[in-house]
Amino acid sequence: MKKILKNKFSDLFSKIDESYELFLPIEVDGKVNFDMWKQGDTVNVEKLKTNISPKSFIFPQSETYLKFKRDGKKLELDNVGGKKEEYVLFGVRHCDARSFKLLDNVFLSDPVDALYEERREKGTIVSMACFNPAQTCFCSSFGIEPQTTSKEVDVNTWDIGDSILWDPQTQRGENLTKQLKDILEDVTEQDESELNALQEATNDKLKELPLANLDxxxxxxxxxxxxxxxxxxxxxxxxxxxxxxxxxxxxxxxxxxxxxxxxxxxxxxxxxxxxxxxxxxxxxxxxxxxxxxxxxxxxxxxxxxxxxxxxxxxxxxxxxxxxxxxxxxxxxxxxxxxxxxxx
Structure with missing residues (x-):
């Protein structure tokens, strides 16, 4: 496990942006949604959940996948769509990360949706654990532990205050971590202790939510x-x-x-x-x-x-x-x- 200080976020984002398209929770006019990052954007990784879920990055709201052109009796077809560039989706909550797996069951089952598959293969998903669930949250009813480790992502992260703990889970996550080796630092025993305390406190909060007993x-x-x-x-x-x-x-x-x-x-x-x-x-x-x-x-x-x-x-x-x-x-x-x- 590694960590990065929050005051180095700009360096982190710039480094990722060198090799990937980077999508982050961007705040505009008080609304937070995932969008492509550029210098000067207001990044809000502390927002519990974005206004709209990030599923549009693997299943776009609208997507052209075939263009056609007619010249007399001749018809020309051009397959388009899909995702050609590698990208990083940073700050995905565990509930949204689970939704990707549920969508996989639909679009990656036979017959496989080729455009969806390409978008999934091009993406590296970086999660952000939750420590302050809302009154309307009931993810635990579906077996999701928002404060622990998600198995549906490539990198797990935890916000412990001044820094973000970073833990790669897959080969894609390892590849991204290697590119960030000059920015990431080793965690300390105090960091791990703070994480454990936050996770335990979150577990208590989950039990007190209005929908905690929804089954x-x-x-x-x-x-x-x-x-x-x-x-x-x-x-x-x-x-x-x-x-x-x-x-x-x-x-x-x-x-x-x-x-x-x-x-x-x-x-x-x-x-x-x-x-x-x-x-x-x-x-x-x-x-x-x-x-x-x-x-x-x-x-x-x-x-x-x-x-x-x-x-x-x-x-x-x-x-x-x-x-x-x-x-x-x-x-x-x-x-x-x-x-x-x-x-």
Missing amino acids: PKKIKGELNDLFESEIWGELSQRCLGCGSCTYVCPTCHCYDISDFKGDTSGERFRCWDSCMFSDFTLMAHGNIRKTQKERFRQRFMHKLVYYPNNNEGAYACVGCGRCVEKCPVHLDIVKVIKKLGGE
């Missing part, structure tokens, strides 16, 4: 019984179908494919979509989910039942709490888990 494993029953449950009609009455929950969610992965066509050229692109929208999965004969109840049910049955049934019990939620914070009518996955669990 998705309490959801039991046959698939048909859960599907036909009366709670869907009850809860969905308040849902606006705005899609805010899906767009801030780090694990949602629905998308649409569209063509933009000019006179002689055009492009095919995909962009995020939401199962909460009335035109999602719209086909020639109409929509297979005609009511908000059906769309609401699809979202949460997928996260809490369908996905774990197909992925060795892993739920499609990481407890980041963004949907709890963003839903304009305070209708979120927490309420669904409690209702399906019998509360």
Whole structure:
């Protein structure tokens, strides 16, 4: 394990930027989101979580992957998209890091999504542990320990005050660490002692959170019984179908494919979509989910039942709490888990 003093952050970022595209939590007008770093940016690694999850770096909100051009009867196709440059995503919280693994289960399963795979292979993920979880956090309900070591990243880091502790986990992490050997220092026994104290204190904080006892494993029953449950009609009455929950969610992965066509050229692109929208999965004969109840049910049955049934019990939620914070009518996955669990 190594460390770097915070007053050397500018040197750290500049050194990484020499070999990689560097993306950091950048604060603009009071909002913190991941963006490409440049000298003079306001970096805020102390913000608990970014406004929008960093999944867009491996699954972009909009991505062109085919361009076409017509010349008479001749058609020219050009495959584009993907990620060509090596990059470092620095400051990812453990909940967001887990979401990458959940997305891997979708896009790297056969047939593999080549554009997604390329983005994953080009990236080095550096985490930032959490010591001050918010009242809306419930990552521990899904087995995530935000203050310890994440297995889903290339480098783990911990903010202990004046310095950041640095611990590479993979070969990519080791490669990055070697490039920073002139900046990183050895940790001391006092550093390790401070880290242990912070981790223990965080463990106590997690137990005191309002959602500490939320347990998705309490959801039991046959698939048909859960599907036909009366709670869907009850809860969905308040849902606006705005899609805010899906767009801030780090694990949602629905998308649409569209063509933009000019006179002689055009492009095919995909962009995020939401199962909460009335035109999602719209086909020639109409929509297979005609009511908000059906769309609401699809979202949460997928996260809490369908996905774990197909992925060795892993739920499609990481407890980041963004949907709890963003839903304009305070209708979120927490309420669904409690209702399906019998509360």
